Amino acid sequence: MNASIPESAGAGRTASSPRGGARERKITIGDVAARAGVSKSAVSFVFNGRSGVGEEARERILEAARELEWRPDARARALSRSRAQALGLVIRRDPELLSTDPFFPQFVAGVESFLSTVGYALVLQVVDGEQAEREAYSRFAHEARVDGVFLTDLRVEDERPAELAGLGLPCVLLGTGAGEGTEPIGLDDAAGIRRAVRHLHALGHERIAHVSGADRYVHSRVRRDAWAGELAQLGLRPGAVVEADFTGAAGARATHELLDDPEPPTAIIFANDIMAIAGISAAIDRGVRVPQDLSVIGFDDIPLAPYVIPPLTTVRQDVFQWGNACARALVSIVEGREPGPIDLPPVEFVVRGSTGPVRGQADAVAEASA
């Protein structure tokens, strides 16, 4: 035996195991009503915060429910209200990325931080391909398991919003302002990247490269465009860019590719921390020192970022608050209210040890002080 089936215990009630022994009827709203000496609807009203029940009756009802440890059955409630009181999140990620990506756990925690206050549940589904993702949404909709979904990793020319609309499944889009029709909720990645570029420019860097995420994602594009735009803004020549896929392996590969150039960059901005850390490793492997010969900037500020060598300069996003805001918005939508204004904390730029003055200047400084 490798698992446990609960047996009757402390509380003196018997586990309602499917083939369980002693029969003990589940307590229902009827029991509470009887005990409080009112009708079922009175109980229902109280538990749905509706007026129409006297203060005195109300007290008795609450008291009875407490004594009986009764809480409305979510399934019955869902059926009669035609609402699942649950939201769905479909996560599509490569297995490798899943366990490193700081986004997903933080986002979920943020979503929960709001949902738990309003009695909604979060139903999760992890899938590994386009077809599986479609089916997941389809099942959510047809089985009416959730009232709405979060749509992550918005893609360029994404068809999913239309598909969800076709399924009648409300959603919030998360991503940076793609501005095609409905507005996604998201943090201002672009601002963070621009800060990064300016930081490097101030340190004297002129050849600033970028290792992007997969080009099909809107956020990859946004970050890339922000990098290119700011370069232009500062009057610098366009930098080299290599498309990668957010994994460490790809980050290392991209770094080698950039450094193989006869006129290699003096700084690289990576689209996430994992690639940046792998990039530092790749650089050092070939004798390129960080930050003396190459400055590196990441994106995310994973908890490990301060603990790699050198500590990683990066852009920090508050994904928890993002999740909270998305949940708030989605609940409003499924309940038919207009979602209130959303304000998210700005991204922060965190300077650590992986960025420094460009080579020539460092030498100049060294000589000056010598």
Next chain:
Amino acid sequence: MNASIPESAGAGRTASSPRGGARERKITIGDVAARAGVSKSAVSFVFNGRSGVGEEARERILEAARELEWRPDARARALSRSRAQALGLVIRRDPELLSTDPFFPQFVAGVESFLSTVGYALVLQVVDGEQAEREAYSRFAHEARVDGVFLTDLRVEDERPAELAGLGLPCVLLGTGAGEGTEPIGLDDAAGIRRAVRHLHALGHERIAHVSGADRYVHSRVRRDAWAGELAQLGLRPGAVVEADFTGAAGARATHELLDDPEPPTAIIFANDIMAIAGISAAIDRGVRVPQDLSVIGFDDIPLAPYVIPPLTTVRQDVFQWGNACARALVSIVEGREPGPIDLPPVEFVVRGSTGPVRGQADAVAEASA
């Protein structure tokens, strides 16, 4: 407007938004039955894999359901069968740990890989304290939102199994064989740690320290005991141990503490990779080279492990398979079947660059070859 409410779209059906416009009745089992020219129960039987429907009728029913894009409504089904057809996972973690911990996403992915094949959903709840955790389970049980739960991070003298039993909520315990009553499902952490100790011993290390996780967790104890036990087994003196909490900050702190000792260890085994990586960083900061002066071993094999400097020697667990096995067992339990035998892949020991021969020997080797 920061979010989207789906409007009618391609499929020609109108979104069933709460206050939506055009009325279009949800298709039910009745519609399918009518279209196939049979009774509702016939349809029900087919969709529940029960005998009692002719092959011909069966075909018509399936055909009708396909045309109507009908799938049994999960809420109604849950109510009538008194089963939610969903499993719950309550995650209690410090915010910082949540985003680095490789366990949770992989475990969820593994759970899903099985659940999606049997039509179960996974309901997630993230909480941040003991009281919140209790309430989460209580709600799961009283609201009947899930049929069973996964219990993670087993603690020493854990009261939760008894509480769940009291709530009548079936569960599987995940953890290393604590062997108190019901058996948890888990990977053999201890074997991995023993391998690590032997590896270091073979490299000539005799002062092998351990940085453990919080002592209240069973898995922290198991790893620590395995380390201490193997040391004794090999005839080595007991090593120093520092209790930490799985965070990078704690790992760095613990490392400094160990290295402050007048007779510092030549190798440290950390209870997870995050602490190990932070530990390497801490060591290097104070001029202790890794692996020349200090060998370091982690636990988990996070995707970043090969990309830090030096690449981390660590113990790899297949958490995905673990999740899959737990899900399989829990579904069996809630459906009243005896869970089949569970076999999990053994933990692997991955040797990379953060471990090497102990100092004295390295010098000896160097001199020998000079």
Next chain:
DNA sequence: GTGAAAGCGCTAACAG
């Protein structure tokens, strides 16, 4: 084999 009918536990009209 098949169909009618009684729930599952709650919500929400509608009378009283």
Next chain:
DNA sequence: CTGTTAGCGCTTTCAC
């Protein structure tokens, strides 16, 4: 303001 009643959509006996 309170109680009665009819569903929500499906499952599942139980007669036919």
